[in-house]
Amino acid sequence: MSVPVAPGRLPLFGHALPMLRRRHEFTASLRARGDIVRIDLGTMRTYFVTNPRLVHELLVTKGSLVRKGALFDKFRPFFGNGLATSDGAFHRRQRRMVRPAFHGARIAGYADIMARAAADLTATWRPGQVRVVEEDAQALAVTVVGEALFSTELGRPVIDEVRRSIFTVLRHGMVRVLSPSFVEKLPLPGNREFDEAIGRIRAIVLDVVRGWREEGVDRGDLLSTLLLARDPETGEGMSDRQVHDEVLTLLVGGIETTALALAWTFHELARHPEVERRVHAEVDEVLGGRVPTSADVGKLVYLNRVVNEVLRLYPVWFLMRRTLAPVELGGVVLPEGAEVIFSPHALHHDPASFEDPHRFDPDRWTPERAARIPKGAFIPFGAGVRQCVGNVFAQTEIVITLATVAARWRLVPVPGKPVRVKFTSAAYPSGLLMTAVPRN
Template identity: 85%
Template structure:
């Protein structure tokens, strides 16, 4: 493919439907055309950043010169004005108010919820039983995040509604985000399902919020933190509407990442017996048969390396930013309002940053090898001022859940039933059938 050079020395690529269908290959190959490649997506001109150090500049060094991009504008009906979509001073204010919910002391408290939910998940397993692991992982992730958010009886109803509606929102929300704006107005089944799911979740979340306002009791859950938070400058709290938006952000952001990571972790452990053996040996030595705690994570060193490697192998496809003013990024002068794209998936599979990048290798996260990874090459939760506020919660949840299961069970793939993968915002496994085998 010939690539003409645009003014400012940026290579320019058009796009075709066939290219976007092969999007992971397409984004991975962009690095061959330069550190920043201009791509015209229909009438929208975008700049795709392929160099990890420039991604670090985009997210961290010059992060204040950017806001969320066009992709996040499309998610406004889902997140409202939550942390994922808000910008500027309002975003900074909200982040200050939400951050205490994810302090290490709070996460240590939630660890018991994580371990208990994982133990309950496996309580009714039977030797030889075939599990649909991606469905189990989704249910477990919803339970953990839901119980951390809502601790009341009404909260249990909210969790049930999240189980019913959230994955409709995730699936159809990404379809909407990647489709022309007129598509969401068509009377399509997917549009109706999305609108109904959003309406149901909105109603139950606001009902829980109003119920909390009436009781006014701090129950130690995430919702209590949001409702008691105060702006340190003004002393003002959040409105019910804003609490709803932040709850939706935490649900959508917290469930998808951890559900996918859990499913792929058990898949990779089954594919790599030596990795699985090392995880089991470490879990046995550290836990000795008891439930894991937050303090144990410091000793579950190899397990955390496995989690890092899963997050490297199975991240989101791409993210976007928009320039607030003219910005110099590397050798490129980007105009105000420019849409900038980077792909965590492409960055995480760049052979210049990760040797043999398609090989599952937890040892690449040993301290001596981690030190060699360039800044911006590993961004499963973003970076800088807009890094996912719940990143430590998610990493803790994955490790605690895997440790709890691995202490008692192995999951073995069903012969002749290969896992199918559907790429939307990330790699979704379908038909991940695995047999539950007791370790003892």
């Protein structure tokens, strides 16, 4: 049943678990029921926020009144207490210490890694060769994050293990988190694969952290920055375990988003030849045949619009917060301890915010049109105090990679092989087969 929205009263959707098989249709349907909808997920009562203005208020204006929710409580035993899962004063301390790793000078160095990795990948392509694009994108994302974290051969075992195990962790992780607690104790193949993969990564990362600590040398990589970081307020550094947790967070967060964005961008460029032609023309004009650098990212204006549109179309499904005190949103007071859900996917496809929201339209990101998009309607990296600390890194990597590839190659769909989509935390392409065609 549903009831009118009034202070203290909310439309009630009821038990939602049977609907989660059609997850995107389900979350999109909630906006018709009101700005905030009460949903029961099994025995958990939650409040689903559908209005972008209220999501912005929750994350930014009243961000100090909320913490990460139940979803992240389930992640913490597996991924540790890094920036993605920590809260409160500890999270603020860690953010102060991690942020310098993503300042401008560091990003410039990472951009060189990104361009080299993209060039090395495409050097293996042959004209007319069919590529499994999502696998190329995943391999590239692992290489970039791995080499940015570990700049020398000492980090090679970690990169090799991440390449072996990270997508097992990502594939089973969301299923693990959304399942009742007793399910993770069952002797299921997926549980065993996940436990073994996350165990291998955690062990080898901790070994490398300890080895790096003994040398105490700044190699200009992310790991050195974390090990040498000091809290500007207390002068304290991070323990080996905390550095391990932040490295694991950067590995998981820095690979999935980038790999998905790259794969879907190649897919959309192939589906929209005029967009592809404009990208090629801009890349040729800005780069003139040379390797892109971080200074070129801001000059590739149209390519950045393309990337924004891909991030809009293919974001994560949902995120959660928990109130630390009673929080008033839209005339409704959510009680202390309330679990609050919002869906970037639903927000990014809301016709009230985006005209013809399912259409791929990079020009919706021109300054004039983008200025009309409501706050909270576009949150590919979150917002407020919990916004992803590596958002500039990710955006730079995506643009540098696309520019490097577009300068030399086109990717053309294989006839009769439509891409399949698998949904976990986001929409994953599966079997995205494309033919590598050199540009003249």
